[in-house]
Amino acid sequence: MARANDEAADLIQELADLLSITGGDGFKIRAYEKAARAIAGHPDDISGMDLAGLRKIPAVGEAIAKKVLDYNATGTIRQVEDLRAQIPAGVRALTAIPTLGPKKALAVYEELGISSVPELAEAIKEGRLRGLKGFGAKTEDNILHGIDLMRQAGERVLIDVAADLAEEIVAALSPLAERCTHAGSLRRMRETIGDVDILAASTEPRPIMEAFTALPFVTDVIASGDKKTSIRTTRGLQVDLRVVPPESWGAALQYFTGSQGHNIRTREIAVRAGLKLSEYGLFSAESGELIVSETEEEVYERLGLPWVPPTLREDGGEIEAALKNELPRLVTAQDLRGDLHSHTDLTDGVATLEEMVAAAAERGLEYYAITDHAPNLFMQRMTDEKMLAQREQVRELQAKYPDLTLLHGTELNIDPDGEVDWDADFLAGFDVCVASVHSAFTQSQAEMTRRFVRACENPHVHVIGHPTARLIGKRSPVDADWDEVFRAAARTGTALEVDSFPDRLDLPADLIRRARRLGVKFSIDTDAHALGHHRNIRYGVGTAQRGWLTPDDVINTWPLDRLRAFLRKRS
């Protein structure tokens, strides 16, 4: 279920979109967009707030606060409803076509009555756009091509797909540039990526641009210049390459990492200080003289801010925290001493116990839990005997790893009533128990909430695995009253997992942030089912950072004795 903040933010963003089509004042539109971002990123729930409380949210003034009150009372905003009556939903949908923005959408609607994507395609084929001001042959081609792209793929990809592609491109271009790296939403570790941004530093952009467009997976060159080139890959992903002079590296990296909202905030700070910030550097507004540009740290410092980690740059309160010098010291992969969730070929893993443990040792971990599936996930055919035999194997293997403590655990199934697979006596034999929802995903919110709360209250359940059970792009998150679940987890000393699988990333970052505020602890795990899955940990860490987690919030950064004390729960 969408949170009130997100729903209200969507309505205000829609108001901005509709106004941009009807030709509303550009500054007013940007004010709405800014407020929408601020509301979506605001940590507190807006649903219970009064006018004064709402106005404390940055970028929310009298008028927008009243619109939010309208939303709180009625579930919608009157001005949005009024504009919807004037502009058919299909016209707003037209602006989703690449190269077609609000101005062109309004033109085809007003001049030709076109209010849907199929109608527009039809009109172009019939030649009805000819003679319309601003629409030439090339524009028609671009619109048809854009519609095609929208139809085939155009969707966002999982972070590992984007990361692998970026790595390949950076490897190919690095020999030609002084520096080369990825930026954009991938550097911010968003859970899905719409397009990949690559940044290179060089005084000779031409050869880099040529090498880029000649890469084997390039199907389409969308734009190409000396400073910027955009291509599309065989799987429909857009990649933008920017080449800047080496001395501009820091300012360019800051700029191309975004987010857009974060950049607007930093540029506003610059303007107020009599400066001008662009991808080429921080300049004096008056003389145009360059002040700094070589590193991100310098740029932030000159703006009066500490360096802001990319995973926080969402205009979600990080500017305010930075101004007060209260940015969190974020958890990193190096902080992790252990992994509390993994599988072997005893159930659905594809590597042996010995191989998985060797991979954990390779990661430099101090402790590592094997947590194969429990018997109620019937297809895994677990039995008490198999589990006990594995425990013996784990104890024997321990002798080979003096620097790595092996923990024997299991991943339990939380049944629809909140019960788990084994009785208390058997459960007491495990070092660590993860418990997860693997079935009955469609229970009502009340049932699901009770289910999680009961699981937390089980003294032998230490970690709730991939709590929302979502599969990005495939299965929606289960519906629960998350704040109530979080309060139960905090009260009972049950950690919530941050599962590192690229299609899970579960808990998601926004829920992590809410849970943290309620005192919850977390475990960042790979849920590895194969040797290669160990490297997914970076995505779990990125998600945890986006949830503002510090090492102290994460139980598997703790020394083993502190972890063991936590695992005793409130015995």
Add this chain to the structure above:
DNA sequence: GCCGTTTTCGGCCCGACTGTTTTCAGTCG
């Protein structure tokens, strides 16, 4: 519509590329 150790009025982030224009508007990030 928001906001103020430059302002309660008059500002508001900045630049690249494309296409349709003859000097710039639209779109995008």
